[in-house]
Amino acid sequence: MKHLVNWLVAVFILTASINANAQDVMIARSKLAFPEAMSALQNTIIEHSYTLSRVQRIDIGLTKAGYKTDMYRVVFFGKHEELKWMSDKYPGLAAYLPMKIAIFAEQGETVAVALNPKHYSDVENQKKLNIIFRRWENDIKSILSDFRKAD
Amino acid sequence: MKYTYKLLLLLLISLQVVAAPNGQSLYLEHCAACHGDDGKGGVGVPLSLPSFLDRVPDEYLEKTIRQGRTGRVMPAFSDLSDAQLKAMVAYIRSWSVKPAPLYVSNKINGNNKAGKELYSQHCASCHGEDASGGKGTGVTFSRERSLPIIAPSLSNAGFLDSASDHMIKDTIKNGRQGTPMNSFREAGLSDQQIDDIVSYIRSLEKKPAKTKEQSLRANLVYESDMSLKNTLETVKKAIVGANFRIIRIQHFEQGYVKKGKEDEKKIIVYFCNFNMLNEALAIDPRVGLFLPCRITLIEQEGKVKLVSINPATLSKKFNNDELLKLCDEMTSLYESIMEEATL
Numbered sequence A: 001m002k003h004l005v006n007w008l009v010a011v012f013i014l015t016a017s018i019n020a021n022a023q024d025v026m027i028a029r030s031k032l033a034f035p036e037a038m039s040a041l042q043n044t045i046i047e048h049s050y051t052l053s054r055v056q057r058i059d060i061g062l063t064k065a066g067y068k069t070d071m072y073r074v075v076f077f078g079k080h081e082e083l084k085w086m087s088d089k090y091p092g093l094a095a096y097l098p099m100k101i102a103i104f105a106e107q108g109e110t111v112a113v114a115l116n117p118k119h120y121s122d123v124e125n126q127k128k129l130n131i132i133f134r135r136w137e138n139d140i141k142s143i144l145s146d147f148r149k150a151d
Numbered sequence B: 001m002k003y004t005y006k007l008l009l010l011l012l013i014s015l016q017v018v019a020a021p022n023g024q025s026l027y028l029e030h031c032a033a034c035h036g037d038d039g040k041g042g043v044g045v046p047l048s049l050p051s052f053l054d055r056v057p058d059e060y061l062e063k064t065i066r067q068g069r070t071g072r073v074m075p076a077f078s079d080l081s082d083a084q085l086k087a088m089v090a091y092i093r094s095w096s097v098k099p100a101p102l103y104v105s106n107k108i109n110g111n112n113k114a115g116k117e118l119y120s121q122h123c124a125s126c127h128g129e130d131a132s133g134g135k136g137t138g139v140t141f142s143r144e145r146s147l148p149i150i151a152p153s154l155s156n157a158g159f160l161d162s163a164s165d166h167m168i169k170d171t172i173k174n175g176r177q178g179t180p181m182n183s184f185r186e187a188g189l190s191d192q193q194i195d196d197i198v199s200y201i202r203s204l205e206k207k208p209a210k211t212k213e214q215s216l217r218a219n220l221v222y223e224s225d226m227s228l229k230n231t232l233e234t235v236k237k238a239i240v241g242a243n244f245r246i247i248r249i250q251h252f253e254q255g256y257v258k259k260g261k262e263d264e265k266k267i268i269v270y271f272c273n274f275n276m277l278n279e280a281l282a283i284d285p286r287v288g289l290f291l292p293c294r295i296t297l298i299e300q301e302g303k304v305k306l307v308s309i310n311p312a313t314l315s316k317k318f319n320n321d322e323l324l325k326l327c328d329e330m331t332s333l334y335e336s337i338m339e340e341a342t343l
Helices: A002-019 A034-047 A058-064 A080-089 A091-096 A117-122 A127-149 B002-018 B023-030 B058-067 B082-093 B112-122 B157-162 B165-174 B191-203 B228-241 B274-283 B285-290 B311-318 B321-341
Strands: A025-030 A051-057 A072-078 A099-106 A109-115 B219-224 B245-251 B266-272 B293-300 B303-309
Touching (some): A025 A127, A025 B285, A034 A099, A034 A109, A051 A058, A072 B285, A091 B219, B058 B157, B112 B191, B228 B293, B228 B303, B228 B321, B274 B285, B274 B321, B285 B321, B303 B311, B311 B321
Antiparallel strands (some): A051 A072, A099 A109, B219 B303, B266 B293, B293 B303
């Protein structure tokens, strides 16, 4: 019986890992119009225990500079302890922090895009950091999933 | 007894994992963000367009999903199982009441030379003289909303491997209603002339050039011997000197701690060149991940480090060849700004 359980565990782990399909650029679409989708995105980021530090209004800058554009914003978020520790210990990582999600209108719908945090290991590839990057990846997956399902 | 519980639990989990794949769920997870929940298109092409769906076989869709389009945004979903792939295609197919078309698989033997002339005359204006396709992606920034599709790259290895000669011929003959692709039979081309164009397009098939794998760093790091205050001033000057506008200077921790409690030795300088930004968004609306341009200054043990992303490395994640050139340029600009600031 014990062997059977072990065998099933192995099969489960193998199958689960086959199904894990990590994208480089994570992207999700919401059926909501931009203002509602933006609100849903900010809510889910906060629900995932992150602090929203600011929103960069790319579209406003472009419009002021004379270009036509649809709604386009970048949302910055993170956890202070992690940001402080990482930027102290690994200043090279600060270039990518805090994390961000770009959000833009696409006709009546809205698209959100994030870089997969697993790529931060291209800057610093350390076991303890990779554990955090993996957690961030899962958090962003979950945030984008909430964003997609929000109504 | 405890093994029985474990076994039952694992069986339940395993059953979920190995259950028949749900095409709709897979589509929503992997495709809808670009192609839209209902396949009407967006960053990606409109899949539910009847003139597309009713004229492409399942094999074309399967190969396209599996291989993607190198350098044209559409990624390769090589990790999907055959069953998942078929389930996704069946879901996409469900948007049409018509069955998938079938094309004979034999090669069309037209006259390449004549085909080249005809291609240049009838196709190059949309698909490009080198058949590399229309520019840009996405309905938001890169094209008028009345145009539901960017002309595909006909020389792309993924396209040529996915499309049979007879599928290409059918497309040229009948066009794609609802897109700028007209019927060239109605435009007066004979069967022979269309065969010539198909042969010419097929002659463009070549294996993707092996690009030299460059080991680029994901960030750019420079060191300054000056104080943080003086380095900040030289960074600002260098940014303005490179034709960028400084849009914001803030502490790295701003927004995460109370005002006045931020670490004053970590500063972010945000800057922008709106012309370049507009150009980048037209190429790929996902470039928000590079935005806004920024250099972070961190003082540690009397030394000041300047760090930024490396756009040339980051751009490789986007599978968009058009973006590479612009990002190489951006990397050079970042380097020159940081070099000048640290002289």
